[in-house]
Amino acid sequence: MPFDDEDLTPAALSAANDEAPFDAEDGDQAQDFRMFTSLLSGPGKKSQASSKAIRRGEKDFESHGTRAQENILESSRAAMHEVLSYTRQHQPRNALCGWYFPDRWADMPPESDSIPEGAADRQAGSGTAKGRDTVQGLFARDRVVAIEADKSTMLTSTGRVVTTAEKHSPGRSKTWLLPEEALFLIERGTLDLWWPVRGIEDIFPAEEGLEASQAERKFEDYELGTPLSLQAAYALLIGRDGERGKISLEKYQVYSNLRRTGYRVLRATPLPPRLFSPQTPRPLWQWLLSLLPRTSGLFSLRFPPSGYGPLVRPGLYRSYAPIFEQLALVQRHKPAPLPASEVPQPQDPFKIFFHVWKSNVPFVKTRPPPPDFQMAVVDARDSSIPTLEQLDALLLSTPWGPSREG
Amino acid sequence: MAVVKNHSLGAPELDTHRQPRNGQPKAPARPQKIPLHQLYALPAPIRTFPLPSFYPNNPLSLFHVLWTWSNQLLSPPPAEPSVVHQGHWSPETRSVHVHDPTSVRALWEQGFFGKGSYSRSEPNWLKREQTRQGQGEKRVSELVTVQRREERKMMKWERARKEQEAILRTRIAEAWIAPVGPKELLALPNSLEDLRLSSYGLTNGHVFSSTAEPNGHVNATQDARLVTPTTPDFVVNGGDLSDPPSPHPNPLLNGKVPGAAVINGTPPLSQESDEAPTETPDVPPTLENEATSPEIVDREHLQLTLEETFYLVFGLGALNVTNPSTGKVMATEELFHLFRQLSYAPSDTAAMQPDDPFLIQYAVYHHFRSLGWVPRPGIKFGVDWLLYIGGPVFAHAEFAVMVLPAYTDPYWKTRGHEPPQRSWHWLHSINRVQAHALKTMVIVYVDIPPPTETSDPASLLKRYKIREFVMKRWLSNRSRE
Numbered sequence: 001m002p003f004d005d006e007d008l009t010p011a012a013l014s015a016a017n018d019e020a021p022f023d024a025e026d027g028d029q030a031q032d033f034r035m036f037t038s039l040l041s042g043p044g045k046k047s048q049a050s051s052k053a054i055r056r057g058e059k060d061f062e063s064h065g066t067r068a069q070e071n072i073l074e075s076s077r078a079a080m081h082e083v084l085s086y087t088r089q090h091q092p093r094n095a096l097c098g099w100y101f102p103d104r105w106a107d108m109p110p111e112s113d114s115i116p117e118g119a120a121d122r123q124a125g126s127g128t129a130k131g132r133d134t135v136q137g138l139f140a141r142d143r144v145v146a147i148e149a150d151k152s153t154m155l156t157s158t159g160r161v162v163t164t165a166e167k168h169s170p171g172r173s174k175t176w177l178l179p180e181e182a183l184f185l186i187e188r189g190t191l192d193l194w195w196p197v198r199g200i201e202d203i204f205p206a207e208e209g210l211e212a213s214q215a216e217r218k219f220e221d222y223e224l225g226t227p228l229s230l231q232a233a234y235a236l237l238i239g240r241d242g243e244r245g246k247i248s249l250e251k252y253q254v255y256s257n258l259r260r261t262g263y264r265v266l267r268a269t270p271l272p273p274r275l276f277s278p279q280t281p282r283p284l285w286q287w288l289l290s291l292l293p294r295t296s297g298l299f300s301l302r303f304p305p306s307g308y309g310p311l312v313r314p315g316l317y318r319s320y321a322p323i324f325e326q327l328a329l330v331q332r333h334k335p336a337p338l339p340a341s342e343v344p345q346p347q348d349p350f351k352i353f354f355h356v357w358k359s360n361v362p363f364v365k366t367r368p369p370p371p372d373f374q375m376a377v378v379d380a381r382d383s384s385i386p387t388l389e390q391l392d393a394l395l396l397s398t399p400w401g402p403s404r405e406g
Numbered sequence: 407m408a409v410v411k412n413h414s415l416g417a418p419e420l421d422t423h424r425q426p427r428n429g430q431p432k433a434p435a436r437p438q439k440i441p442l443h444q445l446y447a448l449p450a451p452i453r454t455f456p457l458p459s460f461y462p463n464n465p466l467s468l469f470h471v472l473w474t475w476s477n478q479l480l481s482p483p484p485a486e487p488s489v490v491h492q493g494h495w496s497p498e499t500r501s502v503h504v505h506d507p508t509s510v511r512a513l514w515e516q517g518f519f520g521k522g523s524y525s526r527s528e529p530n531w532l533k534r535e536q537t538r539q540g541q542g543e544k545r546v547s548e549l550v551t552v553q554r555r556e557e558r559k560m561m562k563w564e565r566a567r568k569e570q571e572a573i574l575r576t577r578i579a580e581a582w583i584a585p586v587g588p589k590e591l592l593a594l595p596n597s598l599e600d601l602r603l604s605s606y607g608l609t610n611g612h613v614f615s616s617t618a619e620p621n622g623h624v625n626a627t628q629d630a631r632l633v634t635p636t637t638p639d640f641v642v643n644g645g646d647l648s649d650p651p652s653p654h655p656n657p658l659l660n661g662k663v664p665g666a667a668v669i670n671g672t673p674p675l676s677q678e679s680d681e682a683p684t685e686t687p688d689v690p691p692t693l694e695n696e697a698t699s700p701e702i703v704d705r706e707h708l709q710l711t712l713e714e715t716f717y718l719v720f721g722l723g724a725l726n727v728t729n730p731s732t733g734k735v736m737a738t739e740e741l742f743h744l745f746r747q748l749s750y751a752p753s754d755t756a757a758m759q760p761d762d763p764f765l766i767q768y769a770v771y772h773h774f775r776s777l778g779w780v781p782r783p784g785i786k787f788g789v790d791w792l793l794y795i796g797g798p799v800f801a802h803a804e805f806a807v808m809v810l811p812a813y814t815d816p817y818w819k820t821r822g823h824e825p826p827q828r829s830w831h832w833l834h835s836i837n838r839v840q841a842h843a844l845k846t847m848v849i850v851y852v853d854i855p856p857p858t859e860t861s862d863p864a865s866l867l868k869r870y871k872i873r874e875f876v877m878k879r880w881l882s883n884r885s886r887e
Binding site: 064257263307311314316317319324329330331333360374390 | 452453454456457483486487499575580719720721737738760772775777778810812813814825827828830831835841863865868869871880882883885
């Protein structure tokens with residue numbers, strides 16, 4: 001007889017016997033550096049650094065005086081030193097140069113919270129709806145760093161060209177980064193952030209004379225601006241929640257962790273309602289049956305229900321269904337789609353801020369597929385767990401997706 | 407990170423074979439022979455009388471149906487619930503005690519109500535005691551747990567022993583140096599006969615001890631550690647099983663003790679064990695009789711929590727609770743008032759609020775009971791309730807329920823009434839335990855209505871709203887593919 005009082009369930013038992021895999025799922029165990037070295041020095045350098053390749057060894061809690069153990073420890077130590085002494089280099093051809101223009105798009109309209117008209121069409125694939133203000137996920141006001149367009153893989157889910165700007169305005173053809181994207185690239189060593197001394201017209205000369213300006217550039221790099229340190233980048237790009245052109249530290253940490261672990265992350269945009277098949281109509285005979293009065297108990301109707309008395313009226317019952325029906329008192333929440341006017345607006349911090357995609361799906365950053373995960377970022381030390389209204393609003397802000405049972 | 411999902415727990419699927427068999431009373435004579443789904447066929451202490459099914463290809467079955475129907479019409483069986491169990495309110499333990507053995511069995515088997523006072527959950531102290539005294543082997547969950555723990559201990563000990571052996575072997579292998587010095591060469595055996603004579607000394611004593619000298623400091627530390635215990639130190643005591651204290655360790659737990667020893671050991675054991683649970687307050691001491699007769703009196707009673715009691719009284723009408731001070735049966739109204747009052751620390755608070763803990767917990771308990779789940783107190787997992795499909799004998803609890811009040815009504819808003827602030831650390835620690843025990847964590851919000859004049863439980867409970875959220879941990883390195 002399986003009883004819950006037994007302290008360990010079979011699965012948990014096997015985990016307790018062999019603690020390594022259970023702990024490994026959290027990744028809070030020390031790494032076996034010998035595996036890393038084989039990845040670094042082996043012939044297949046870019047080989048799969050999957051969790052399978054990096055397996056944790058058995059735990060050795062104390063030295064038992066054998067030379068074998070000492071050798072293992074020593075080789076592990078040597079491997080760690082080797083891994084840590086690996087020199088990271090930035091290839092100059094990959095280096096990007098980003099210019100910090102915090103107020104370039106300050107007068108752009110803010111991102112709307114409602115679902116634009118054409119969104120459903122664009123999801124379906126007919127990407128013609130390209131109104132001036134309705135480009136979703138652009139967040140033009142918050143884009144503060146301009147870079148030359150680049151074909152590198154880092155930019156498949158990073159940066160956007162501000163297409164809603166007027167033609168021939170300076171910087172329109174550049175890729176503009178959100179603060180978290182810029183900071184992540186800087187930390188990664190892919191991007192150098194520059195503080196412009198001159199105006200944007202000088203740094204990004206007008207487009208029509210592109211070839212000409214490339215040939216005879218008026219200014220040298222250092223006449224245009226100065227490169228910034230990482231600390232300066234943090235100071236410029238990290239701010240409080242809701243500040244234009246900045247991002248809070250918590251959200252940036254979530255963003256950079258997800259990017260580092262291999263996800264694609266974009267700021268959340270309102271999602272179109274998920275298409276689901278309408279409920280199948282009830283068969284005729286079921287409807288006819290529902291018209292029949294319910295006989296909840298053969299002899300039970302004699303006794304009027306009382307506020308104190310037993311809810312199950314004494315009587316003869318043919319099945320348990322009417323008994324449980326009589327017992328049902330407390331109101332249940334039945335999920336149902338709400339009209340848009342009644343949907344409460346989620347409040348920070350219980351508001352979806354990031355959309356996250358797994359890395360193995362084809363991805364176009366201007367027209368992303370439906371996200372795999374939707375994330376709200378909450379500071380666990382400053383807030384308590386959400387109240388019913390907060391949780392309700394948060395869930396209502398996600399697309400209505402009924403379960404199969406309906 | 408946590409994933410919160412909107413979830414509504416529907417009624418669990420009850421197996422079809424668990425339908426009652428025409429309400430026939432069960433024979434409790436030999437429980438281990440009855441399959442579980444028959445023994446625990448009734449989900450509530452109410453019997454049902456389904457009509458036999460009609461098979462169109464067998465016209466005779468129509469007569470069967472008609473016969474049963476007319477029989478029930480002419481001589482109707484007693485209105486269900488036909489058996490009303492008797493319980494006693496115990497103010498000291500804040501629970502209701504049921505002493506009648508048939509009621510105890512019925513309440514446990516028909517809906518898994520209550521807990522044995524000497525048992526972990528199922529009241530089976532008597533069976534344990536009988537097993538202990540050698541009156542037949544009975545499978546009792548507590549004993550199974552003891553046995554499993556012992557096996558696990560044995561397995562761990564065996565593993566540790568093998569590890570130590572492996573270490574010893576490597577150490578010997580490392581310590582072995584080819585004999586090159588004159589002393590060592592002379593010590594080598596000269597012939598096959600010598601080798602046979604000194605084979606033990608060579609492997610164990612001579613080579614090992616002499617060559618281990620170069621790294622003597624290692625050897626010194628080895629000796630203390632290498633003394634592996636020859637037997638694991640087991641003392642199987644019932645103390646952690648909430649058994650009544652018994653001074654003798656159980657000789658039968660391994661099931662290997664020969665019968666003769668058991669018979670010999672019987673008389674002193676029974677005497678000891680009968681003295682042990684003398685703290686049971688209401689069973690008269692009849693020690694003199696029992697010392698001679700092998701029959702053991704069941705001293706265990708069933709304890710019902712407040713929620714279980716109220717559900718049985720108010721929901722099913724299958725229980726009467728007597729007040730020990732007056733000796734009279736307490737009315738539902740009286741019980742409701744009493745249980746609500748107990749939620750307040752100075753229990754004489756005049757105005758009871760609609761968010762007193764008993765009402766909130768009872769609303770959740772009643773809600774899940776009315777959907778067919780079996781909720782049982784979940785304190786051992788740090789939650790409010792555990793939800794079983796069918797009951798704890800069939801499967802592990804599927805869900806762990808944590809109850810939180812919510813104040814969304816405008817009445818509370820205008821008063822600025824805030825729900826209790828729970829930290830994320832609190833939630834994560836609970837969730838972590840559930841993940842380890844492979845349970846799904848459910849947060850149940852009970853929407854508290856504004857206070858009203860009505861005081862009857864039915865109309866009060868109708869005003870509560872319940873919403874369930876399933877929560878689970880989201881691990882970024884696990885969800886990538």
